[in-house]
Amino acid sequence: MSDQDNETPSLKRRDLFRMIGAVAGGSAMYQAMTSLGYAADSQYAGPINLGGAPKGASVVVLGAGWAGLVSALELRNAGYKVELIEYNNRVGGRAMTIRGGDTVTELGGETQHCSFDPGLYLNPGPWRVPYHHRGYLDYAKRFGVQIEPFIMVNYNAYVHSKDYFGGKPQRFREVQADFQGHVAELLSKTIRQDKLDQSVTRDDQEMLLDALKGWGALDKNYAYVAGNTSAERRGYEVNKGGGLMPEPVGGQPIALTDLLKSDIWRALTFGQTHQWQSTIFEPVGGMDSTPKAIGATLTDITTLNAKITAIHQDDKGVTVTYVDARTGKGQRQVEADWCVCTLPLTILAQIDVQVSPEMKEAFNAISYAAAVKTGLQFKRRFWEEDDHIYGGITFTDLPVRNISYPSTGYNKPGKGVVLGTFAFGTSAYELASLSAADRVKAAVEYGSQIHPQYKSEFETGVSWSWHRSPFTMGCAAAWTDDLRKRHYRTLAEMNGRIILAGDHLSELTAWQEGAILSALDAISRLHRRAVTV
Amino acid sequence: MKKIIAPVLALLAMTATQAEEGPPPESSKHANMMGSQYFKQQDGESLFKGVCAACHMPDAKGGAGAGYYPALANNEKLSVSAYPVMMVTNGNKAMPSFKGTMTDGQIAAVVSYVRTHFGNNYADPVPLDEVKQVREAGK
Numbered sequence: 001m002s003d004q005d006n007e008t009p010s011l012k013r014r015d016l017f018r019m020i021g022a023v024a025g026g027s028a029m030y031q032a033m034t035s036l037g038y039a040a041d042s043q044y045a046g047p048i049n050l051g052g053a054p055k056g057a058s059v060v061v062l063g064a065g066w067a068g069l070v071s072a073l074e075l076r077n078a079g080y081k082v083e084l085i086e087y088n089n090r091v092g093g094r095a096m097t098i099r100g101g102d103t104v105t106e107l108g109g110e111t112q113h114c115s116f117d118p119g120l121y122l123n124p125g126p127w128r129v130p131y132h133h134r135g136y137l138d139y140a141k142r143f144g145v146q147i148e149p150f151i152m153v154n155y156n157a158y159v160h161s162k163d164y165f166g167g168k169p170q171r172f173r174e175v176q177a178d179f180q181g182h183v184a185e186l187l188s189k190t191i192r193q194d195k196l197d198q199s200v201t202r203d204d205q206e207m208l209l210d211a212l213k214g215w216g217a218l219d220k221n222y223a224y225v226a227g228n229t230s231a232e233r234r235g236y237e238v239n240k241g242g243g244l245m246p247e248p249v250g251g252q253p254i255a256l257t258d259l260l261k262s263d264i265w266r267a268l269t270f271g272q273t274h275q276w277q278s279t280i281f282e283p284v285g286g287m288d289s290t291p292k293a294i295g296a297t298l299t300d301i302t303t304l305n306a307k308i309t310a311i312h313q314d315d316k317g318v319t320v321t322y323v324d325a326r327t328g329k330g331q332r333q334v335e336a337d338w339c340v341c342t343l344p345l346t347i348l349a350q351i352d353v354q355v356s357p358e359m360k361e362a363f364n365a366i367s368y369a370a371a372v373k374t375g376l377q378f379k380r381r382f383w384e385e386d387d388h389i390y391g392g393i394t395f396t397d398l399p400v401r402n403i404s405y406p407s408t409g410y411n412k413p414g415k416g417v418v419l420g421t422f423a424f425g426t427s428a429y430e431l432a433s434l435s436a437a438d439r440v441k442a443a444v445e446y447g448s449q450i451h452p453q454y455k456s457e458f459e460t461g462v463s464w465s466w467h468r469s470p471f472t473m474g475c476a477a478a479w480t481d482d483l484r485k486r487h488y489r490t491l492a493e494m495n496g497r498i499i500l501a502g503d504h505l506s507e508l509t510a511w512q513e514g515a516i517l518s519a520l521d522a523i524s525r526l527h528r529r530a531v532t533v
Numbered sequence: 534m535k536k537i538i539a540p541v542l543a544l545l546a547m548t549a550t551q552a553e554e555g556p557p558p559e560s561s562k563h564a565n566m567m568g569s570q571y572f573k574q575q576d577g578e579s580l581f582k583g584v585c586a587a588c589h590m591p592d593a594k595g596g597a598g599a600g601y602y603p604a605l606a607n608n609e610k611l612s613v614s615a616y617p618v619m620m621v622t623n624g625n626k627a628m629p630s631f632k633g634t635m636t637d638g639q640i641a642a643v644v645s646y647v648r649t650h651f652g653n654n655y656a657d658p659v660p661l662d663e664v665k666q667v668r669e670a671g672k
Contacts, residue, residue, distance in 0.1 A: 106598040266566040349626040350600040367629040425568040432587035470598020
């Protein structure tokens with residue numbers, strides 16, 4: 001849309017937005033923009049501006065993951081006296097990164113010493129940032145964290161079904177071109193047999209036929225067959241060369257029935273889904289970078305290694321009791337006027353919290369999902385050197401489910417770390433029940449069915465099972481439509497002087513953006529209460 | 534639309550799955566790129582080792598962090614089978630519901646296994662009807 005379309009003699013649309021923003025603050029500007037047709041795909045309304053805190057007002061923030069960090073940062077900026085209490089010996093929560101030299105201990109006591117080479121890492125939690133997660137991107141920008149493209153769709157990566165094609169992985173580009181080609185051929189056949197006369201006009205049929213030919217890479221007879229036309233989409237069996245090199249040869253398409261029976265077509269939809277559409281990013285060097293940068297500005301108000309045992313409140317304030325997470329001793333208490341509680345519901349269900357019975361019932365109703373990630377360091381980047389796969393994800397129906405190649409350091413000699421497992425659902429349990437050492441072995445064993453190089457090139461690995469994460473007991477709230485209907489509002493509404501925040505209180509469960517938006521919404525409501533009390 | 538997209542979103546984001554938001558229902562006609570809806574293991578021991586041990590640990594002794602997983606070993610709460618059947622079927626707190634991922638037979642098998650191992654000696658069989666009733670009551 002050009003500016004000219006919207007211009008009036010006295011006031012341009014953009015000026016109008018700026019005026020609304022200046023007078024009424026970001027959220028009003030956002031609402032105005034939305035109603036006029038801009039900004040419809042994100043609810044982030046720009047940096048929050050709460051205005052002044054009541055004199056001497058205090059807030060205790062529980063949990064220093066994304067929701068806690070954002071809450072503590074913005075409430076302090078508004079003038080509140082803030083204390084931030086965290087169970088781990090670091091900030092960031094699930095937005096963590098495991099590097100060489102790190103030691104991690106799962107619930108149950110198994111300790112791993114990661115021995116990746118310098119610069120190589122595993123993001124066991126969140127690992128991707130969609131372009132429309134504007135809250136995340138804004139904080140990354142404000143705190144000077146660099147981002148780089150994350151390759152979600154790689155046409156040369158594999159789709160693999162253990163029971164089909166003799167277990168041989170298929171290239172994504174072949175699956176994509178062939179599924180599209182077959183569908184186009186079938187539909188064009190239907191049109192040419194006059195079977196669409198009822199639903200599509202003659203003129204439209206003619207245009208659709210032409211479109212299908214182009215869209216599906218059909219030949220002049222509207223057939224999807226081996227040859228140059230289909231090879232331009234699916235890739236050549238003998239690639240194009242120069243001089244007197246052999247002539248290019250297009251391969252035989254995968255039969256439609258095999259695409260359907262193997263279910264591998266389903267992998268095509270992952271990158272088409274809004275949350276994973278290009279462009280999608282990762283922070284350079286590891287997912288912990290932005291939370292760490294925010295946390296570095298809050299060290300004077302942060303208490304680490306604090307295991308919360310009770311959250312009490314009365315009409316005057318909130319009292320939080322905690323012990324040293326490492327020893328279970330040294331009980332201490334923090335008092336504040338208000339509390340932003342970002343602890344996972346799994347933890348809240350087990351500690352002494354003074355909230356309404358309805359809220360407690362909600363704590364008890366929601367479990368957290370299983371997920372397992374395993375990182376594998378290899379002696380060389382064989383996926384690039386041998387398989388010509390630069391970043392992206394191979395999808396498989398083996399229990400490891402995803403193999404993701406690093407979206408950084410391309411074409412360099414030397415080692416690399418591959419995400420060898422990202423499992424969820426029933427397959428996650430199977431792997432989650434193993435020791436971390438056995439999960440690494442399983443990742444190598446399963447992955448070698450797709451990349452035979454695994455066994456000779458593997459060096460060392462590290463694995464994280466979210467059900468054995470001591471600070472969350474699961475990867476993310478396993479909401480269902482029914483549970484949401486019953487408990488969401490109860491959990492999201494302020495309960496006395498306590499308000500909850502986190503990705504579990506958003507429509508973006510398991511995304512960092514969900515935690516950010518939930519926190520911004522929670523502290524806005526808390527602030528409105530605080531200034532009117 | 535939401536029913537189809539929501540699981541995919543949640544799963545691959547970082548992931549979130551459970552009974553109602555799991556993979557599409559099993560089909561005998563095709564494989565499933567989204568994984569299997571049901572656990573494959575049928576006998577109690579395999580189910581314990583492949584599912585329960587993820588949290589309650591292979592020795593059934595549980596573990597603690599910011600919260601805790603209770604020990605199933607030497608656990609008197611297992612004396613009446615209805616209690617563990619209810620926990621496995623409908624879930625409670627951090628314990629997920631397995632009604633969408635295990636059949637009545639699988640639930641009975643795994644509860645029987647836990648009630649007769651790890652220092653528990655409750656040999657009375659878990660009636661399939663009991664699982665069925667608990668499943669109905671949880672709806």
